[in-house]
Amino acid sequence: MNKNSLTVTDNRTGKTYELPIENETIRAMDLRQIKENEEDFGLMAYDPGFKNTAACKSTITLIDGEKGILRYRGYPIEQLAEKSTFLETAYLVVNGELPTKSELDEWIWNVTHHTIIHENIKKFIDGFRYDAHPMGILVSAAAALSTFYTDAKNIKDPESRKKQTYRLIAKMPTLAAFGYRHSMGMPFVYPDNELSYAGNFLNMLFKMTELKYKPDPVLERAFDVLFILHADHEQNCGTTAMRTVGSSESDPFCAVAAAAAGLYGPLHGGANEQVLRMLREIGSIQNVPDYVKRAKSGEFRLMGFGHRVYKNYDPRAKIIKEIADEVFEVTGKNPLIDIAVELERIALEDDYFVTRKLYPNVDFYSGIIYEAMDIPVTMFPVLFAIGRTPGWISQWEELLLDKEQAISRPRQIYLGEDKRDYVQIENR
Ligand code: CMC
DSSP states (O other), X not given: OOSSEEEEXXXXXXXXXXXXXXXXXXXXXXGGGOOSSTTSOOOOOOOGGGTTOOOOOOSSEEEETTTXXXXXXXXXXXXXXXXXXXXXXXXXXXXXXXXXXXXXXXXXXXXXXXXXXXXXXXXXXXXXXXXXXXXXXXXXXXXXXXHHOGGXXXXXXXXXXXXXXXXXXXHHHHHHHHHHHHHHTOOOOOOOTTSOHHXXXXXXXXXXXXXXXXXXXXXXXXXXXXXHHHSOOSSOHHHXXXXXXXXXXXXXXXXXXXXXXXXXXXXXXXXXXXXXXXXXXXXXXXXXXXXXXXHHTTSSOOTTBOOSSOSSOOHHHHHHHHHHHHHXXXXXXXXXXXXXXXXXXXXXXXXXXXHTTOOBOHHXXXXXXXXXXXXXXXXXXXXXXXXXXXXXXXXXXXXXXXXXXXXXXXXXXXXXXXXOOOOOGGGO
């Protein structure tokens, strides 16, 4: 018998099956042969929330949740955060290798020269109400790009994919910043190609009447590192949406809109916004123990805590905590940091959180930094989406090039009514 296999006995029939194990996984389709009789459909695996289902093979990101390890293409997140830039990391995530100097120059040139959006998109963004959530604006505007770049439908053409990659990475900050300026009732600021990716984003957010915006180098670097930390995170909800929508061969703008919509929710990328609301609600350090007690009783969840994969400290949260001090030197300290640190301290000593391995995640400290930079909470998930765009694109391309992949179409267990005859309304 092959040692790399699983032997399963179906006690309904007494039959035994040998299922090959590859990469510590069995193929769900191998279960289909297990039948009670010939008419039987065959066994399926039931896995709501895909808690134990690998939907793809990937070479992009490794997370070791037990050890708190995150690597893009093999490079530890700590090294990239310290030594790389967001655009270099984006190149790595999308292309698989760190670029040479000339490859990087070309990449930066191409991204920088796709930052402008069509003037009609401005009108489109203007159509939103002043209090529209900027994430709703981003999702809609990203989908709208698909109507401006109809060549994006050529998903099988590598040159077209490359072009849409530049466009998406370049235009997401522009859409995000325009959404922000609209909500503030301020004129849009066009991209400045002389600035870095993060510096230009700050320019589009904050430029007022000065002729040339000069980003603060500490805040510029902080943004760049925050984008690096968010660049990819394997098969999370938003990325799964990207792959699912991409699997029907939609264009990448619509798929990114779907991914951003997945990210929007408070259990995912919207958690950073909720963390800030939570810290404000707690209000002071003295209220932390009572708040933790209420979370333990199931009244609500501690936002920014817990993760499907990490059962250890999220390495991104550790890096963000370090950046916070540097940012506060420039912006002044955000008093919410003291509440956050106390909340973390109490929770990490508490049996409820310890036994469930609930640690602070990436969203726990990022919002405190953003708030110190005067960015409204509703923008937080938008910032997450900008950073995540290279990850979405690279996961989408990996899916398209993977011969084993097919349109995403899970099965269900039907537990509804059996066939019944229509009853006229007067007889019901
Ligand atoms: N506060 C209190 N209890 C929690 C929390 C929390 N934040 N997270 C999980 N639990 C409890 C949960 O009640 C359950 O307890 P029990 O076993 O007694 O029923 C146990 O821990 C396991 O939770 P789960 O819901 O089965 O875990 P999951 O893997 O399905 O959910 C999660 C992961 C991130 C959705 C969840 O931890 C959560 O809701 N956290 C708060 C929202 C948040 O911070 N999300 C950001 C995630 S990181 C950024 C990103 O990549 O999206």
